Amino acid sequence: MTGFLSGLLSPRLRRALIRIGRIARLTLITGLVVAAGWFAWLNFPAAYHPFKPLDLRAAPNFVTPFKLRRLHGAHGVCMAAVGASGATARAESIVSPTPGCGMEKGLYLQQSLIPWGGGIRLTCPAAVALLMWERHVVVAAAQEHLGAEITRFHHLGTYACRNVNNAAAGRISGHASANAIDVAGFGVADGRRIMVEDHWGADSDEGRFLAAVHRGACGIFATVLGPDYNRQHADHFHFETAAWGMCR
Template sequence: MNERFSPRLHLWLAIAGIAFRFVLLITGLSAALWFALIHFPDAYNPFTPPDIREAPTVVTPLKLRGLAGEYEICTSVVRASGAKAERTSISSATEGCGMERGLRLQQSRISYGGGIDLTCPAMTALLMWERHVVQPAAQEHLGSEVTRIRHMGTYACRNVNHSAAGRRSGHAAANAIDIQGFDLADGRRITLLSHWGKETDEGRFLAAVHEGACSIFPMVLGPDYNTLHADHFHFEISRWGVCR
C-alpha cells in the first residue's frame, strides 16, 4: 500500500514545497514594498502628494494624475507653493465639456496676463514647470528672467484638433493650456513661431522648456507634432503620455 501511494505523496510534497517558496517570495516582495513606501523620500513615493517647491522626479506625472480625485489635497498643494488661486468651476450644457471643480490662478512667480482657469492637477503641473523649468532655462540660455508667459487659452469646449467629430480635447475639461511665447526682463520676446528649431539661444531655450515639460505633464505637443501646433506648446494632464 505504501509503495502504491508513494509517488502521489512525493508529488504533493513537491507541490507543497513550490507553494511554500512562492509564499516566501510574495511575503518578501510585500515586505520590500512596505519598507520602500515607508522609507523612500516623499519625492519618489507615488502615493504622497507632490510638492511644487521640490524639483520634479520620475514619479511626478503619477503624482499629478493621483490628484485628479483629491481636490482638497490638491488645493493645499497649490497654496503651499506660495501661489494665489481661487476655487472656480465652469458649467456647460454640452456633453464632455465644463469643469466641476478647478482653480483660477491669481498670482504666481510669472505673469500670464490675467487669471487662467485650470483643473487643480493641471495648475499644479503648470506651477512646477514655471518654477523648475522655465526660469532655470531662461537664466542658462538667455541670461535673463521670464516676466510673462503668453498663452492661447485653457478652456475651450471642442474636440481634438477642432474636428467636427471625435473625442474631446483636453481643453474641453480645462485640463490643458497652450503656450505661445515668453517675455523677458531685458525686453526680448521669444515666440515659437519665430524661434522654434533654430540654433540660437532663443531656440535652445524653447527646446529646454519643451523637454522639461515632458517630465511633468503627461502630454506635451509642440511644432514637431503637426502644423496645428506650429505656434504653440500644448500641455495637458491626460491618461496617456506623449512627448512630441
C-alpha cells in the first residue's frame, strides 16, 4: 500500500511527509519524557525530595544535609518543622555587641522527646538537627545497647560568645552564633548515668552506646567532635551545623 501511495506522490511531497512524521515522533517522545519526569517529581517520596520540607519524624537519609542547609534563612519553615515534630519551642534572638556573636533568629527549646534540663538556645536549623539526632539516633541506640530508655540529657551549653576552644585569639566558635551544642552525658531510666568523660572508649554497653550516638550524629550535624579529636573534648561531644565536614 505504502509502495503504491509513494508511487503516486511526487518526491518532494514524499520528503515533506517523512519530515512531518519524524517531527511528530520526536514531539511524542519528548512529551512522554516530560510527563514521566513531572509525574516522578510530584510523586517522589517526600523524604528523598530535595525541595519538599524536612519532616523531622522521617528517618535521616543522604538528602537530609541538603534539606537542613535549606532551612538556613527560612525561619518560618524551620519553626513549622519543629512544631510539626511535636516539640515545643519559642522564637528567640540574642543581640550581642561583639562582632560575630549573637543569634538573629533562633529558638528556645521548651520540650522535646527527652528532657534537656533547659538552656537550649540554638538557631532553628541547629535545633532541628538536635531533635533529629534525639529521635532517630539516641532512642534507637539506647534500645540496642542499654535495653532502657534515655530519660534526660546532660549538656554543657549552646550559645556562648567565644573563640574555638575558649582561646584568647583565633577563629570564632560555632557557639558564638548559637549553631553548636556540647553534649556531656545521658541519664537512663534504670538509674545509670552515662557520661562522655567516664565511658568514652570503654568496652561496655555504655561505651558502645556513646560510640553509636557519636557516629549517628555525623550526617545530621555538619561537624561532630568528641574525645578522640582533642583534649578539649574529653568530656563532651561538640555538635555544630555551621561548617561542614568533620566527624572525629
